[in-house]
Amino acid sequence: MLAPTHYPLEYHDLRLVLALVRGGSLAKAADLLGQDVSTVFRAIQRLEKALGTRLFDKPRSGYSPTPLAEALAAQAQQAEQALARARQHTLGGEQVQGCVRLTCSEAVLQALVAPALGAVLEALPGVELRLHGGPGFANLSRHEADIAVRLCQQPPQHLVGRPLATVPFVLCAHPRLLQGDGGGAPPWIALEEGPGEDPTGDWRRQHFPAARIAHSAHGLHGVAQLARAGLGRALLPRWLIEAPLQVLDEPTVACASTLWLLMRPDCRHIPAVAKVFEGLARHFTTAANH
Structure with missing residues (x-):
């Protein structure tokens, strides 16, 4: 369970967590985000520190999401889908x-x-x-x-x-x-x-x-x-x-x-x-x- 925190989650935080859940590694998450590995590594460290809790375990096989990370990733997917639908509406028609x-x-x-x-x-x-x-x-x-x-x-x-x-x-x-x-x-x-x-x-x-x-x-x-x-x-x-x-x-x-x-x-x-x-x-x- 996430301890009380004053850190305001932003959409880019959710995208970061979702990319690491999807990729399972820093390299794959960096590819999904169009960033370099060191940037993703520092970003996830900052986010975990700001939230005061771990988001990922780090076994040899890669990054394994905690229940909190899985919950945030699910929210990120919903936001991603809503954004895709909104973009389609603004483009108009079938584009x-x-x-x-x-x-x-x-x-x-x-x-x-x-x-x-x-x-x-x-x-x-x-x-x-x-x-x-x-x-x-x-x-x-x-x-x-x-x-x-x-x-x-x-x-x-x-x-x-x-x-x-x-x-x-x-x-x-x-x-x-x-x-x-x-x-x-x-x-x-x-x-x-x-x-x-x-x-x-x-x-x-x-x-x-x-x-x-x-x-x-x-x-x-x-x-x-x-x-x-x-x-x-x-x-x-x-x-x-x-x-x-x-x-x-x-x-x-x-x-x-x-x-x-x-x-x-x-x-x-x-x-x-x-x-x-x-x-x-x-x-x-x-x-x-x-």
Whole structure:
């Protein structure tokens, strides 16, 4: 509980706390605020001193918010949303401004998301996109991103989700692995264990229990690259099958995933995020019907 204090909280204090809750580290909070790390460090020290209480614990893993910091961050989110709505009203009409942070894997970005973003953002000239499309995933629950496009069987229930398409996987390999040179069954390339887009592991273990995993990669794009190099057979979406890979005859009907568009619930009230979410949903729905 916060002890009585005469310090008058300002909006910039709330923004500071919210950025550190979302980022979980000084570096990420500084990036969100457009400031340097030392400025953020001094600011949070001053705020804690002014309030007479800790706002964050500091374990090795980063900055962990206290209950007070979480309460202030919730108030900051409400203020942020109210400010976004007010700005939209002053701009008039459908013009929307703001920053939207979107995360997806490199494979999904290249094949599916990037082609959609051009049309969506062209209609929203006031929206700035911050894209996380590399290895690893920005985490919606930790407020590292606003929108995510994920391949998964079932997304977390606390997120706002919309299924965009069913993505079947097929078994493929380099032609030289299929020439029957007597060396036994070709080895496999697998996705590394972890969160994200892997509907293939259970299917492989069920249909090929003795499969030898020779290599692994952090994402589907990496699996495809290793398969094209002839290092093993792999399960991939058809849009990642390129020469010299050949699709094998083994049926993989049961091996499929779903492409999900996901958003944090609090983002439904932020106009820029909501508009990008709806724009992407419309794009994929239109594409699926043609």
